[in-house]
Amino acid sequence: MDKIKQNSPVLFYFNHSKKWLVKISKKESLHTHIGVIKHSDAIGKEYGSRLVTNKDKYVYLLKPTMYDYVMKIQHGTQIVYPKDIGYIIARAGIESGQKILEIGTGSGSLTSCVASIVKPRGHVYTFDVDENFMKIAEKNIKKAGVSKYVTQHNLDLKTVKKMPLADMDVALIDLGDPWIVIPQVRKMLKGSGSIFAICPTMNQLEKLTMALVENEFTDIESTEHVLRTIEAREGKTRHSFQGIGHTTYLCYARKAFFGRESKEPTKTKTTTKPAKKTAKKTRKKSS
Template structure:
């Protein structure tokens, strides 16, 4: 039986639109429109239990998942939503023990989600240039409990002369101009390593795809993922009137070797002309002709 203690993370769940993520502290109370929720009342209870507020409303004490951390994350930038996160993990085959490079930490939602997948033997190396965003991301990563599996770098890989990493399993790019770093990403990836780029617009997809082909990537795929929730109730089930529309486009590719250099070298090398020796008949004829007077 998993019981809630002081400092335990808890999701106070009232309904799908009203839920609060907190770390339990004996002296803390949560003041909401459904009443006051005392943290101390949750201590000693099993996850899944419920509390009654001073307004006779009840909330369930749920153990937070990574989905909850992502959705309740402090936003410094636009986050990557779970509907996109799941496809990134599945398509790139990200798993325990892998080494991931992320360019553009943002608020740390993608960082936290991926770190939770590659732990305990894997690691995420994330790069950003904005120190303010990095501080927000650091707090979010810590809150999600995956700081041990993340290393943050304040470095602009666009202008870096040497790459700090090599033989990475996958690269995740969340920049306004992802095509700029594709040559750098190629240097850091292992053969057949995956790259995923977050692109809010189709214009970005076009420029990115051109760069991927130029830098010898294959299996290029661009997708958009739309999630629609259903209000399932007896006798009146229908589509939800609320939902998340377009969030981003995703572009996937894998590092390959087109062998362009070897082909170009072959084309530039002049072919040797091999002269065939004259046949015996030809030699005899030439001799006879040479004996004729002019």
């Protein structure tokens, strides 16, 4: 039986739109429109139990999932939503033990979810240039309990001359101009390694696709994912008036070898020059 104790994470759940994610502290209370919820009343109870507030309202004590953490994180930037994250994980085949490159940490929603999948043997290496956003992401990643499996770097990969990583299984890009880093990403990916880019506009998709072809990627696919919830109630089931519609476009591709003559496919504008690739004790040839 999984019981709640001091410092346990708990989702106080009243309904779909009224829920609070907290870390239990016996001296604290949560004041809400449905009454006061004392943390101490939750200690010793099993997850799934319920409490009664001073206004006679029931609150269920649920164990938070990664979805709950993502939906409750502090937003420094626009987050990647679970409806998109789920497809990214499935399409790219992200699994335990993999090494993941992420360019554009943002608020850390995608970072946290992917880290929860690749742990305990895998790792996420995430890069960003905004220190303020990085601090917010660090807090969110820590709150999700996956800090051990994430390494944050304050580095602009658009301008590096030496690639900091090699033999990555998957690359995730969340930048306004993702096509700029495609040559660098190629150097850091394994053969047949997957790439996913988050693109808010179709113009970005066009430029990105051109860069992917030029840099010898195949299985290129662009998609949009819209989630519509259903209000299922006896005798009056209908589509919900609320929901998450368009959030972003996703572009997927895999690193391949087109058999071109010996020239580095780098027509995409970038300041990066070809360099030897090393990562710890592993060395691989650029292709």
